[in-house]
Amino acid sequence: MKEPCRSRRVSAKANAHRGDTATLLAAAPDDRRAIQHLKRAGFAEPAAALRNLHALTPTPREAALLAPALPRLLAALADAPDPDMALNNLERLAAQGEHVAFLRLITSHPGAIHLLARLGGTSQFLADTLRRYPTLLPWLLEPRTMRQWLVDELAADLAASLRAVDRPESRMNALRRFKYRQLLRMGSRDILGDADLTVTTEELSHLADVCLAAAWDWTRARLETLYGPPIGADGEPTGLAVIGMGKLGGEELNYSSDIDPIFVYGEDGETAGGEAGRVANGEFFAQGVRGIVEALESVTEEGHVFRVDLRLRPEGRSGALILSIAGYRAYFVDRAALWERQALIKARAAAGDPAVAARFFEAVRAFVYRPGLDPAIVGEVRGMKTQIDRSLRGKDAEHRNVKLGRGGIREVEFLVQALQLLYGGDDPWLRERNSLRAIFRLTERGYLPPALGRELGDALVYLRTVEHRLQLVNEFQIHTLPEEPRALGLLARRMGIARPPAAAAREFLARHRRITTLVHRAFRDFFAAPPAAAAPPVRIPTYTALKATGFTDPDRARQNLRLVLEGRPLIPYPAAAGRAIARLFPVLLDALWQSPDPDEALAQLERFVAAAGPRTAYLELLADRPDLLTNLVRLCARGELLTELLMAQPELLNGLASPETFAAHRRKREFRADLAAVLAPRLDPAERKDRLRRLKQAEELAIIWRMLLGVTDAERFSREMTALAEAALAVAWTLALEETVEHFGVPRDPAGRLVPAAIIGLGKFGGRELTTGSDLDLFVIYGGAGVTDGAEAVEAHVFYDRAVESLTGWLGDITAAGIVFPVDLRLRPGSKGSGFASSDEALERYYREWADPWERQTLTRARLVGGDPALGRSVRRRIRGLLYGPDATPPDLKEMRMLRDRMERELGRETPGRLHVKFGRGGLVDVEFTTQALQLRHGARQPAIRRASTLPAIRAMAAAGLLPTADADTLAAQYRFLRRVSLGLRLFGTRPSDTLEVAGPNPARLAKTLDYPSRKDFLEDYRRRTTWVRALHDRVVIPV
Helix, strand or coil, rough: CHHHHHHHHHHHHHHHHHHCCCHHHHHHCCCCHHHHHHHCCCCCCCHHHHHHHHCCCCCHHHHHHHHHHHHHHHHHHHHHHHHHHHHHHHHHHEEEEEEEEEEEEEEHHHHHHHHHHHHHHHCHHHHHHHCCCCCCHHHHHHCCCCCCCCCHHHHHHHHHHCCCCHHHCCCCCCHHHHHHHHHHHHHHHHCCCCCCHCCCCCHHHHHHHHHHHHHHHHHHHHHHHHHEEEECCCCCCHHHHEEEEHHHHHCCCCCCEEEEEEECCCCEEEECCEECCCCEHHHHHHHHHHHHHHHHCCCCCCCCCCCCCCCCCCCCCHHCCEEEEEEHHHHHCCCCCHHHHHHCCCCCCEEEEEHHHHHHHHHHHHHHCCCCCCHHHHHHHHHHHHHHHHHCCCCCCCCECCCCCCCCCHHHHHHHHHHHCCCHHCCCHHHHCCHHHHHHHHHHHHCCCCCHHHHHHHHHHHHHHHHHHHHHHHHCCCCCCCHHHHHHHHHHCCCCCCCCHHHHHHHHHHHHHHHHHHHHHHHHHHHCCCCCCCCCCCCCHHHHHHHHHCCCCCCHHHHHHHHHCCCCECCCHHHHHHHHHHHHHHHHHHHHHCCHHHHHHHHHHHHHHHHHHCCCHHHHHHCHHHHHHHHHHHHHHCHHHHHHHHHCCHHHHHHHHHHHHHHHHHHHHHHHHHHHHHHHCCHHHHHHHHHHHHHHHHHHHHHHHHCCCCCCHHHHHHHHHHHHHHHHHHHHHHHHHHHHHHHHEEECCCCEEEEEEEECCCHHCCCCCCCCCEEEEEEEEEEECCCECCCCCCCCHHHHHHHHHHHHHHHHCCCCEEEECCCCCCCCCCCCCCCCCCEEHHHHHHHHHHCCHHHHHHHCCEEEECHHHHHHHHHHHHHHHHHHHHCCCCCHHHHHHHHHHHHHHHHHHCCEEEEEECCCCCCCHHHHHHHHHHHHHHHHCCCHHHHCHHHHHHHHHHCCCCCHHHHHHHHHHHHHHHHHHHHHHHHCCCCCEEEEEECCCCCHHHHHCCCCHHHHHHHHHHHHHHHHEEEEEEHCCCCC
């Protein structure tokens, strides 16, 4: 009897909520109920917000258009960092054109409201840019716009913008419009979470590269008309290179960064002559530098492009604007200071003549990176930071400046650059311009302890994100936290803290203090680090002995053995660990000599020992258990990924001593039983996250070990990885729902029934083809409209948006224990700019009315992986209808081929010396596209081929007569081969994954792994197989 009463109460509550919202557009300007409603929705100035709503809908026609979408609009505005600013910017944008057309666009497009609320509530300068160029809104809503652009695409976009203009003034304005158009795109992706910090800064830096190149092209053309081209002493033309320094060089630009270039030209000499005669090459290029700076810095009615800072050139402000390569060489020999070596770590060719740039880097390399250790570097870098600290004292900025203050960005960069200067001469892997990637490399090589490297990387991402959010508001070059409490609270909300400003500010400050304290402690401890302990008196085998026992690089092996014995510089062993190392060393040598790849085994073993150094118990265990050490060496021979798993959980060593522990493959129910420990009572969220990650990593290592022992093959390996992912997803979804229900209650329909949700896997997850390092491609579908029954009632779409957001955190957040699985939501209906969950009806509407052909193609691999089974079956019927029903859109093979060609060109990027196992010619994607093309063409008449997994689909196609049996068997064999190659590369830790450098070490390593006689045999067979795959693909997916 109670449930119907409850249903009526829920329904009445939902109707009252909708009724309150609907009355806002008709309310009087001083209507207290409307103002109170907006105040509860998060507006700091609700009366002004009500006026903005009225201005947005000046007539009943506009009000009728907006009314159905008003609850969604208010929810999106409430979620914005600054709801008042978001609504004000929305109203100002609408005023730029015809209200009816604007409202129709934002209410009909699934991502428009979310985009405009986030953009307008985060960045005033981007909102102003959109208001100034309102025609860019439809462009922003196109999926092709909201993706990462390559530098070639940026250049092509600028060229298209300049094609219709020829006057210098018009060119300058077109360059500025291009810059702000691209800033709007990049900032929108950043704000929506579609681009992480690394991608955003890389795109901003490439934008500067393209603008520099255009400015030099214009300037050079003008100067060559006046003076002719510059000629070197050898009679050949010579050019100019723009070298990016600082954030530009490191591909780390902010939204309001200066750019710090230096300029170099190839040869002294004289120009060939033109309208104004001849000039010396130095004068020609000096005028060129002035022209570049003027083109970028001068202010027109469209603004400026970039501020240009030339103080990093030799002699600073008093130095020449540009030097020849010989001039730079002489300066570095005679007069350059340490800070200039430090600055050149980030140097990168940004524009101009690539040959000149290559010669410049050849000239400076020996100056920047010198062999051997120079202890004076530490003191000099410490002195530079002390000067910075002194300049901040008394300005109340020492603790608020995220760039220069205590625990700020500069301390991270100085620590990293000091290590690079110390060790980069002997270890070329450390010569990395980007600070975040440099931290990864220093950690990977052991120059930073793993925990500290992870903490510094996370801290740098956090501090740079704070810097971005400060500058994103008004495009001001600021680095200091605001003092005013509300401004600090809004910054915290822009950082993703979804709480009221005052509470958000408190949470933000606590986190900020914790991170800056950690950074400053690391900085202080590093520059006060004691010298490493003396090496133990254990004899390292000679070059000849190592060569005779199977090492291909005895010199490197001797270095790694020395590091095993002595420890890494600045990371000395505790005394007990040193004694354990001395005891295990003879057994280690025997195990290495028996390994199939002693070089790789030793390199990875050294990383493990370096990471385990402070944990003496594990080293003593290895010294006491020769069988355990032998198994560890065997594991290390297969690459760095396995080593990293053990570095995260060295307690797993015990299992490796008993391979019979992994004697049989496991299924989803067994994984779920093991992961159920995460749901134990009385654990806080942090403990649950840590336990989930540790249990998953233990299971993953066992899955890999079973494959290495031959218990399972590559196909069974993928099925086990997928089963593990589904088990982890089930646990994480339970936790996400519990968390969301606690905030909002249970979502119920008007009849009081639960609104269910289903999780649909796509890609390799849907196809049960996961491998180590795979993302989980998925989307969430809920059953329909409804409202939660909690104290804070929200609609079902809001509930499930929050639940999905929580799910991605449970699985994808990186903690001290690592990660479970990254979650990729980009294939969801509506994709970028839409909510995280869709109703089942919205799913069908989107794919019928909005989706591109490639989005429908992804549904061939859709599979229910979690959530409500009944709803999942309903979703499956809808998807089959979309793909194979009588009203299904016919497959567009031309579009499929164009997409494949673009993937090959932009993602594969193959060259004669570089192959891509996934996106290259004849790679995994060719097999998958061939299979999916046949499914889309024939699936309506052949239900048996509607398989999410590639190999079963190929077998079904052969049975249906769609592929000759011989072709199907060969295609399946090639697919298994390519997956084994891909898995091998991932286990080796290849970056980027699935990339095979022909001249690198991996072909030989793969040849050993896959039992080929030689590297040459493997590569010849790889090319033969991929050529066959591409030929079949071309017959099925017709070339354009």
